[in-house]
Amino acid sequence: TFKFNPFVGTGPYKLHSYDPSGFWTIWEKRADWDKSPTGIMFGEPKPRYIIFQYFANEGAKILAQLTHQADVVNVSSDGLKAVLAQCDSCRAYQLNWPYVVNNDPAQTGITFNTARAPYDNREVRWALLLAIDIAEYMGMAVDGTGALSPVHIPSLSNYPDDFIKPMLPWLAEFTLDLGNGETFKPFDPNASQRVVEYAKSRGYEVPEDPEQQARLFGYGWYKYAPDVAEKLLIKNGFSRDSSGKWLLPDGTPWKIRCLTGTQLATGMGERNCVAVVEQWKKFGIDAEVYSSEATANLNAVGDFDVSSNWPAQEPWGAGPDLYRVLNHWKSEFVKPLGEVTSGHPSRWSSPEMDAVIEKLQNTDPTDYQATVDVGIEGLKIAVREMPGIPTFGYVGFIAWDQTYWTNWPGAENPYTQPYTHWGPFKYMTPFLQPTGAR
Structure with a gap:
């Protein structure tokens, strides 16, 4: 019954497609990204597409990251240790223990x-x-x-x-x-x-x-x-x-x-x-x-x-x-x-x-x-x-795979909040750097 489908938004990305069952959405950078608040304040977002995907369990998340199919995952403490132990291209918010995002005022x-x-x-x-x-x-x-x-x-x-x-x-x-x-x-x-x-x-x-x-x-x-x-x-x-x-x-x-x-x-x-x-x-x-x-x-x-x-x-x-x-x-x-x-x-x-x-x-x-x-x-x-x-x-266990993208906002360079599930994630996109890997 919602009249605006796809809905009207002012962000630098527009909805490209989605799974009717709700397991994923794909977002495409708008041609007029420079008119968005993100573009005006911080410049052009680097990724052309952003995919949000649901995983049924933590094991599936970890496997997706280990095979370079997920750039960012939120995991448990044990899940983070599993990623870091098996993925040479992966990192956490902090480069050393306790690794976690621990600056959340909640x-x-x-x-x-x-x-x-x-x-x-x-x-x-x-x-x-x-x-x-x-x-x-x-x-x-x-x-x-x-x-x-x-x-x-x-x-x-x-x-x-x-x-x-x-x-x-x-x-x-x-x-x-x-x-x-x-x-x-x-x-x-x-x-x-x-x-x-x-x-x-x-x-x-x-x-x-x-x-x-x-x-x-x-x-x-x-x-x-x-x-x-x-x-x-x-x-x-x-x-x-x-x-x-x-x-x-x-x-x-x-x-x-x-x-x-x-x-x-x-x-x-x-x-x-x-x-x-x-x-x-x-x-x-x-x-x-x-x-x-x-x-x-x-x-x-x-x-x-x-x-x-x-x-x-x-x-x-x-x-x-x-x-x-x-x-x-x-x-x-x-x-x-x-x-x-x-x-x-x-x-x-x-x-x-x-x-x-x-x-x-x-x-x-x-x-x-x-x-x-x-x-x-x-x-x-x-x-x-x-x-x-x-x-x-509140602590967050985030794992970033740097195979395709670098310059994530880790503790040594916290230019914005590190979560992809918060609204300010869009302000991260102009600062991500592609590695050129295919």
Whole structure:
């Protein structure tokens, strides 16, 4: 029913042809490319044709690149190692370990649906966090290559100096009430070191300088404390059956489905679900990965228990102003289950966070420190309530085959973002250099 087929666009390429089943599209450079924004700003795109192709599995992707039929592929950590080990003409974003794209200002993790019991209970959410061994988790998710963040923004750029490091004393004193007069301080400043030890055990050359390690692995996370998680759950009416499996307060088996997309081998969201499900299963919860092409729609209407949706809106490099992060938790955005939410899919909000958001709206954005201070207020609320679990900053495993094209935007020459699945990919095309190989 769409009237414009092929559609009208202003980019330097036009749709040439496509597979009706959706497995590939071919784009052709327009004759009037010089009238496009890309042409005006950066000059003529070098490739005449660009093909986007779907591969059924990672093995097919890797084989296509090894046979020089795919110039760019997004793969898993193991997939990248397989490509680099077998392809002399291939490279990653970084020329040496950890190889990954690690400058993406987005924090991955797990989102709770706080409009559904028992995930409406902050102590249950904290129990599920404390049931995670983050070193094992990181090994399973990204082979230990991401930077941990204990708060709901990534550990890169200005964020560690402005927010994470100043919050460390507060995080160290943050306390959970376990009942019966018992308390617990969950923050672990040495959590990142456990990921360092994992990386070393894999034979990776990890820098020994503590500050370099912190930049690569983060500035701490939370303790692996399944015994404390158990106390929190028992405090809230949960119990175990005779086989050690967890039961809900009503006595029925506790089953968790982690909603995620379909790229279980390569997607950062998917890898979070795969890792957390294994951790919760080890803890005694009947957990499973729920992979769906409809993930975005199911998140939007609240049809999930927990999901691999980012636990907070990405700051996307917006300097010291965390308005983009915090504003998605505004109460007025929350909609009933079944309706598309205007805010964060967790459907969590609080009057206290509303007040912080309003305060940030009224803070002079040119007052750098005041803007940071209000952001820290909001992050403290998010940590205390934990509507989603922040794990590691987004990392990308990209392999480029340089048989036909060179000058990809690697870490040593990051003239644009490196992904072909983002809109700015078109701004990469004028800088690619053909090798002349046939």
